[in-house]
Structure formats: C-alpha cells, structure tokens
Amino acid sequence: MGTILEGLRFSNLRRSIENSEDSGGKPEETKTLRGVYRCRVCGYIFDESLEGKPFSTLEKCPICKQGPGAFQQVR
Ligand SMILES: [Zn+2]
Numbered sequence: 069m070g071t072i073l074e075g076l077r078f079s080n081l082r083r084s085i086e087n088s089e090d091s092g093g094k095p096e097e098t099k100t101l102r103g104v105y106r107c108r109v110c111g112y113i114f115d116e117s118l119e120g121k122p123f124s125t126l127e128k129c130p131i132c133k134q135g136p137g138a139f140q141q142v143r
Pocket of ligand 1: 107108109110111112129130131132133134
C-alpha cells in the first residue's frame with residue numbers, strides 16, 4: 069500500500085533537510101549574535117539574535133535616536 073514509496077519520500081525529505089542545514093549560510097556569524105543591549109535613555113532592547121544582525125550595525129536607537137554610546141550591554 070505504498071509504504072515503500074512513502075519510506076523513500078521520507079528519506080529524501082530528511083536528506084534535503086539535512087542538506088539545507090549544512091548550507092545554511094554563515095554559521096560563524098549567527099553564532100556570535102547573542103548579545104543583548106539596552107538603551108539607557110528609553111529602555112529599548114536591541115537583541116542581536118532577534119534582529120539577526122550585530123549591535124555594531126546599529127547606527128542609533130530607533131526610539132529616541134541616541135547613538136550606540138547610549139546603549140549598555142545586558143548580556
Ligand atoms: Zn533609546
């Protein structure tokens with residue numbers, strides 16, 4: 069009843085998932101995106117892992133327009 073076909077399809081699916089994980093861009097860069105910074109003026113939180121980019125790319129606070137100097141690292 070198509071069990072062999074379904075098994076093949078499943079193994080192909082698993083293989084494609086594994087392949088996509090292997091070629092997932094730049095793992096070194098995403099690993100370093102763990103810092104969290106808080107704006108001391110307005111309390112805005114810049115979470116690198118959520119933003120998907122390092123704090124160094126932030127030019128100013130989107131809320132109060134303060135520069136990165138107004139931020140302090142939370143972790
Ligand atoms: Zn701010």
